[in-house]
Amino acid sequence: MAESRIYVVADGERARLYRRREERPGYDMIEEIASPVAGKPSRALLTERPGRSFDSMGGQRHAMEPRTNPKTDAKHAFMRDIAKQLGGMVKKGGAAELVLVAPPRMLGTLRDALDARSAKAVRATLGKDLSKLPARELYAALSAIRIRKPLG
Numbered sequence: 001m002a003e004s005r006i007y008v009v010a011d012g013e014r015a016r017l018y019r020r021r022e023e024r025p026g027y028d029m030i031e032e033i034a035s036p037v038a039g040k041p042s043r044a045l046l047t048e049r050p051g052r053s054f055d056s057m058g059g060q061r062h063a064m065e066p067r068t069n070p071k072t073d074a075k076h077a078f079m080r081d082i083a084k085q086l087g088g089m090v091k092k093g094g095a096a097e098l099v100l101v102a103p104p105r106m107l108g109t110l111r112d113a114l115d116a117r118s119a120k121a122v123r124a125t126l127g128k129d130l131s132k133l134p135a136r137e138l139y140a141a142l143s144a145i146r147i148r149k150p151l152g
Contacts, residue, residue, distance in 0.1 A: 005097040005123065006030075007142050008086065011131040012075025012106050013037075015082045018142065026139050033085070035078040037071075076109045083113035090118045098122045099145060103129040123147045 007018040007027065014034045018027040079102070089095040098118065102110055104127035111125065124145045130138055 004095065005099060006086070006089065006095040007099045008082070008101065009130050009138065010079065010082060010102040010106060010110065011129050012078060012103070014131065016131070027142060033082065035074065037074040075106060079106050079109040080113040083110055083118070087115045087118045090121050096121065099124045099142070099147065101126045101128065101130050101142070103127065123150070
């Protein structure tokens with residue numbers, strides 16, 4: 001596979017990988033990856049019923065709230081999986097440069113999960129959710145991203 005720049009447009013539930021077309025304007029989607037838990041409600045992600053606790057005053061019991069949101073945890077795990085896949089692409093030479101586009105929190109998780117080689121391949125990031133834009137608007141937004149030159 002020829003080396004090229006991969007544009008990663010992701011949210012917490014899916015990621016689409018694009019390459020800029022050489023023969024005509026626009027981008028070609030080269031892969032779409034969906035989270036296995038995309039679209040499931042938080043309650044479906046819990047493995048068991050929440051624990052129960054007594055009130056501090058009296059003998060009444062109530063369910064305890066989980067410390068974290070299972071849906072948010074699943075989204076962050078999905079971003080870490082995407083980072084691993086991008087690492088494999090960079091290692092195999094399928095991507096010389098990466099441009100990452102995701103909502104700010106997901107972008108942070110994605111960047112933090114990249115291995116050193118993949119992190120060096122990142123030429124630009126955009127902390128916005130562009131995943132639901134129509135193709136024409138998405139392509140215009142991707143074209144407007146300023147690409148950094150490689151160091152060295």
